[in-house]
Amino acid sequence: MNIRVEGTEEFGNEVYAELFERILVDLGLTNRVEVARLVVKPEVPLFLVSIRTRRARTAVKVSDISTVEQRQRDTYMMIGDESYAPALLALLWKRFGRERIEQITRLEVLVHGIKQEELEDLELDPGQELKKEVLDAVWRLLPEGFKVRHNILSESVMTVAATEHVMQPEYISLAEKVHREMETAPEEQEVVEDV
Amino acid sequence: MLMFDGGVYRISELYELIEDLGGFVIQKTQTQVMITVTMAIPEEDRPTIELKSIELGAKLVEVPLAGTEIAVVAPTLGRHHMPHPVCDIAEHLRRFGAITVVMGLARGKGRGTAQITADEKAFIEEYDAAVFILGNFADCIVKEKIRLFQDIDIPVAVACGPEISSLPNCEALVCGIGRKVERMRRGEEIAKLEETAAAVQGIIAARKQEVDEDPLFVHPAEIKQRLEELEPVKQSLRPAPIVLHLDGLRVKVPYEQSREMLEGVDIYGRKLKDITRISPSRLGGSTMIRILTKAQVASNDTLAVQ
Numbered sequence: 001m002n003i004r005v006e007g008t009e010e011f012g013n014e015v016y017a018e019l020f021e022r023i024l025v026d027l028g029l030t031n032r033v034e035v036a037r038l039v040v041k042p043e044v045p046l047f048l049v050s051i052r053t054r055r056a057r058t059a060v061k062v063s064d065i066s067t068v069e070q071r072q073r074d075t076y077m078m079i080g081d082e083s084y085a086p087a088l089l090a091l092l093w094k095r096f097g098r099e100r101i102e103q104i105t106r107l108e109v110l111v112h113g114i115k116q117e118e119l120e121d122l123e124l125d126p127g128q129e130l131k132k133e134v135l136d137a138v139w140r141l142l143p144e145g146f147k148v149r150h151n152i153l154s155e156s157v158m159t160v161a162a163t164e165h166v167m168q169p170e171y172i173s174l175a176e177k178v179h180r181e182m183e184t185a186p187e188e189q190e191v192v193e194d195v
Numbered sequence: 196m197l198m199f200d201g202g203v204y205r206i207s208e209l210y211e212l213i214e215d216l217g218g219f220v221i222q223k224t225q226t227q228v229m230i231t232v233t234m235a236i237p238e239e240d241r242p243t244i245e246l247k248s249i250e251l252g253a254k255l256v257e258v259p260l261a262g263t264e265i266a267v268v269a270p271t272l273g274r275h276h277m278p279h280p281v282c283d284i285a286e287h288l289r290r291f292g293a294i295t296v297v298m299g300l301a302r303g304k305g306r307g308t309a310q311i312t313a314d315e316k317a318f319i320e321e322y323d324a325a326v327f328i329l330g331n332f333a334d335c336i337v338k339e340k341i342r343l344f345q346d347i348d349i350p351v352a353v354a355c356g357p358e359i360s361s362l363p364n365c366e367a368l369v370c371g372i373g374r375k376v377e378r379m380r381r382g383e384e385i386a387k388l389e390e391t392a393a394a395v396q397g398i399i400a401a402r403k404q405e406v407d408e409d410p411l412f413v414h415p416a417e418i419k420q421r422l423e424e425l426e427p428v429k430q431s432l433r434p435a436p437i438v439l440h441l442d443g444l445r446v447k448v449p450y451e452q453s454r455e456m457l458e459g460v461d462i463y464g465r466k467l468k469d470i471t472r473i474s475p476s477r478l479g480g481s482t483m484i485r486i487l488t489k490a491q492v493a494s495n496d497t498l499a500v501q
Binding site for chain 1 (some may be wrong): 273298302305331332333356374377
């Protein structure tokens with residue numbers, strides 16, 4: 001993981017690089033973030049974070065990660081890959097409601113009143129999950145008072161510009177520029193001079 | 196000022212010894228079978244207490260901040276500022292004998308938008324000193340955050356990240372702390388905690404000297420001894436029902452219900468209301484007692500005669 005911080009204050013730059021690294025470690029995201037670039041200008045005030053994530057796992061069908069069996073009116077599921085279990089449970093709860101989902105053991109789930117075919121066709125999208133987690137890391141990092149935000153999202157890059165009062169057009173254009181650079185060549189970027 | 200850290204077994208022997216030496220128990224904190232007792236004893240009797248502590252198998256440490264209550268103030272109580280380093284500093288000051296209170300401002304976040312209300316200032320001024328914990332940007336601290344501790348009538352220490360040579364509106368400054376997302380447990384971080392404690396000791400010593408220049412009519416610990424005998428205080432379930440300040444004390448009983456009872460307490464033949472100013476505390480269910488100086492009491496006496 002590569003974290004680059006540009007800003008007007010040397011101490012702040014060093015501390016924020018370390019802070020972001022700690023936050024990512026806490027959230028278990030260090031191997032998901034490829035490059036992070038921070039533009040920190042407290043005197044403007046502007047705080048810009050742009051993150052390029054590694055490719056998330058592609059969408060998978062429930063039948064690929066678990067064995068599904070019809071048992072009378074209910075369906076029994078045995079989750080094969082444990083890493084998908086939280087996401088799968090969350091999806092089942094959201095789709096069918098908690099009262100229908102009975103978690104028998106850590107990896108066994110009984111879905112009451114739902115047919116096997118209906119469950120097998122469900123798809124899990126870990127990409128969305130990853131975006132949510134990265135966004136959480138960004139919110140933890142941004143100074144608390146910088147509530148006015150502008151977000152730019154694409155397949156693998158997420159850029160958030162935050163300021164205190166009014167989001168000026170030049171902040172947005174800087175965010176767009178940084179975002180484009182992160183999408184094309186995240187390692188070879190110019191240093192942002194002025195806002 | 197010493198702190199005894201040991202077990203409850205035969206603890207009454209320690210209390211008796213302190214009383215015999217003419218000292219005071221400032222604070223007792225019991226956790227199951229362990230107890231810490233903060234005490235004030237005459238310097239020449241220290242070896243006697245040391246011997247007793249060895250006999251009871253306890254540790255005895257010097258606590259220069261005992262008898263003070265200090266507010267540790269963060270811009271907000273959000274996760275950006277809490278729990279580290281605010282709680283680490285508050286905890287470290289406790290190890291030096293202070294009672295600490297952690298508080299977050301309602302609108303202290305941000306740069307230009309950071310503000311403190313008159314009510315919050317008045318709340319902070321009830322304490323002996325305040326420690327403000329600020330962030331990592333010098334520009335932000337020097338230009339904006341200094342407003343937070345402007346016109347506060349008690350000594351203020353500031354802990355911040357960047358190296359700043361001096362700051363207005365505060366009596367002490369500790370640099371190299373700033374915002375953190377993990378506990379301060381590395382060697383250099385512990386050194387910073389020590390530095391903060393030393394800075395607070397410095398401003399408390401200066402404040403003590405100020406109080407000594409115009410001495411109080413009685414020492415707060417003497418009033419504490421009398422108040423401890425009161426039934427509502429005995430029944431108070433709060434961990435420290437009476438907290439000593441440099442120039443008074445906080446009693447954790449409601450002002451409205453207890454005012455008359457407190458005013459009537461006898462201190463060396465005088466009513467408490469004649470030698471103190473009793474007022475409701477902004478901390479819910481508490482009463483503040485500020486002790487008048489000898490000069491003020493004498494002046495009141497003269498006026499009464501006239």
